[in-house]
Amino acid sequence: MEQMMEQMGIDMEDIDAEEVIIRTSDEELVFTDAEVQLMEAQGQKTYQVVGEPERRARGEGGADSAESNASAGDDNFDAQDVEIVAQRGGVSEDEAREALEANDGDLAAAVADLE
Numbered sequence: 862m863e864q865m866m867e868q869m870g871i872d873m874e875d876i877d878a879e880e881v882i883i884r885t886s887d888e889e890l891v892f893t894d895a896e897v898q899l900m901e902a903q904g905q906k907t908y909q910v911v912g913e914p915e916r917r918a919r920g921e922g923g924a925d926s927a928e929s930n931a932s933a934g935d936d937n938f939d940a941q942d943v944e945i946v947a948q949r950g951g952v953s954e955d956e957a958r959e960a961l962e963a964n965d966g967d968l969a970a971a972v973a974d975l976e
Contacts, residue, residue, distance in 0.1 A: 871902040881910050890914035942968055950975030 881892040895912030947957035949972045960971035
């Protein structure tokens with residue numbers, strides 16, 4: 862099978878992933894100890910994740926989200942969004958949060974206000 866795939870120009874690689882998170886608008890699917898494979902064919906990369914996910918509502922559970930919620934204060938902005946606005950606007954995270962609050966969480970508008 863591997864030989865056939867190689868002849869067809871398909872490369873497969875196992876990825877030693879610690880955790881895979883798939884985020885939808887209302888939940889997260891968290892795979893721990895998942896088997897992940899990368900298949901590359903004709904310049905297209907496809908990832909295959911095998912495992913049983915833990916389902917949780919967005920922003921619940923996990924060390925990363927607890928850390929994000931603690932660093933975000935009372936607002937409900939994702940820590941990554943705050944970091945992006947702070948970097949793009951060249952300001953502190955507190956100023957970035959204020960800009961996000963003033964713009965109802967709109968990243969582009971928050972950055973535009975800071976420029």
